[in-house]
Amino acid sequence: MQNIDLTKRLYRSMLLIREIEEYIVKVYFTDVIKSPVHLSIGQEAVASAVCDVMNHDDLVSNTYRCHATYIAKGGNLNEMMAELYGKKDGCAGGKAGSMHLIDIKNGVLGASAVVGTTIPVATGYAFALKQEAKKTGKQRVVVAFFGDGATEEGCFSESINFAALHNLPILYVCENNGLAIHNPIQNRWPTDRIVERVGTYGIITDQVKSGDVFEMRDRTQKLMNFVRSGKGPAFIEIDTYRYKQHVGPADDLNEIYRDLTEYNKWYQNDQVDRLEKMLPEEDVVAIKNEVQALVNEAQQFAEKSEFPKFNDLYSNVYAS
């Protein structure tokens, strides 16, 4: 039997990500956003499913493709849009831009443009949360998101080893969209057995290939329960697909690196469309209206906000 509240929640979360990003696509040509944007359109299900099993005081660590995780974790939308506009009220005062969204209050740990580099940082945060739990009795967790490409960096393996050694409360989520920029995974790994490789560090692992947002959520939930119990880290690989170019707002289906069969397979299995069909029409309408209102509000907030001033250039270089 369908759990209608869950369907509504996941639909709302995915739709919000998609509509914010479609808004970015729509205005990008006007140059109000002067920042490279790495869109997650097509990949929303992963962030929405995983963040659905997180608590507000848990943390996500994301990549430069960070809009989806920021939104799904409950990051402040107005501040996100203002950041994209380069404004002072942005979540990083305009200093960071699209690639580095951060909202500590809502558990968004931030992102790096250098692939893989947030994985050890997230691991260190988990290390601290383990200490914290000894005092508070409450185990908060970190979820580290990264792409398939990031698993090729040394610090990925090094971090997993350390997390396993210290039983850290961290869930590693590999969002496998099969591509690193234009480079398909077949050119980068001799086998696709990422899950097996990670398993040899002695941590529990799982994999979701179906693209089904409910399956993603259920599997993640199980691992999350384990991680939250303080027994150690876990790893999940979730297959997904991005519809847009690696960076920028355009479709690049005509470019030779794309496998159109693959694209069509995912497009036909689009989770936003699918959940929309599963819900009563009045729910869909209500959610669409709500999402539209949020996008409009973010736009207006960003437009009204001021640009930073010369002195802001020098603020926060050093902490005091």
Place this chain on the structure above:
Amino acid sequence: MLAENVIEEEKTNLREITYAEAIREATLQEMKRDERVFLFGLDVDDHLGIQGSTIGLNKELGSDRVFGTPLSEDAMTGVAIGAAMAGLRPIHVHIRMDFVLLAMNQLVNIAAKAHYMYEGQVRVPLVIRTMIGRSWGQGAQHSQALHSLFMHIPGLKVIAPSNPHDAKGMLIAAIRDENPVIFIEHRLLYNTKNYVSSDYYSLEIGKARTFTEGKDVTILAVSHMVIEALRTQKLLEQVGISAEIIDPVTLYPMDYETVSESFKKTKRLLIVDNAWLTCGLSSEVMAKMIEMLPEGIDGKPLNMKRMGFAHTPCPTTRELEDYFYPNAVTIAEQAYQMVTGNKLDVSKLSLEDAKEISTFKGPF
């Protein structure tokens, strides 16, 4: 844009090509000449080919000699070093300079020292091609110019060409060099053009280029700042100041002779680095000038100034980014101040548009 400034000795077969095309041509010519040369790095073999600078080379030369890699900069650098020790001549490419930081251990601890530590029994003839990013909100981690880190390390050579002609000749020189060479490109230069010979030619490592001769002030500029300095020179011309623009091209070993000769002539040296100042190239040049000209010039203390990035990480928003970098106007103001002691009124001057900046929209 630089065409009239690069006057080469009797080059035949000149055509106007871009920086990216010049790099591609150098690579192709050198790889055809020497079968030990191979080219690898993330995305060198994709359909965009590192801003076009490696496009199609895998088809022409085969995927044994031109290939992409996993995202593993540290290990891939070690692989390049090992291959070089074994007699090959790798060119390892990074689409951003920031990623070379992941390879710093291999570069500094192994590549730079191997020849010395083995008392000459091994060589590491390796070229690391790397790109400085800028504009369209690249942000703090994609807008760094880290040449001074490499200049600091004995055993490494560092080259940063500012135009297609030099890029071609210097890349060929770098490939032929017996040492690890860090070859620094700039994102905003790839589409700039000037005249480049289709012939096979190489330029001398360690030789500066004087673009314009002048008598009032020497402006030593690096990488993309050379383009800004050439615009500055046109601004200064309008107020009767003649600036000599020097591009060191090779940052280590640097051609200090050319710099000091010019300095002695103009009596004023303005260093415009495309990087931060602290412990940077500009500190080094100033120190070197004091060592070379201990008595000052004409019995007066040396008149030197320097400009570069603000001492902050690079902000993303355009509003702040514009303050972060020197530009033709701020450089002209500084030079004018040095020459006349007064403030330059730029309002009546006509300024060339910085097209490579204003038209750039990414996404890469």
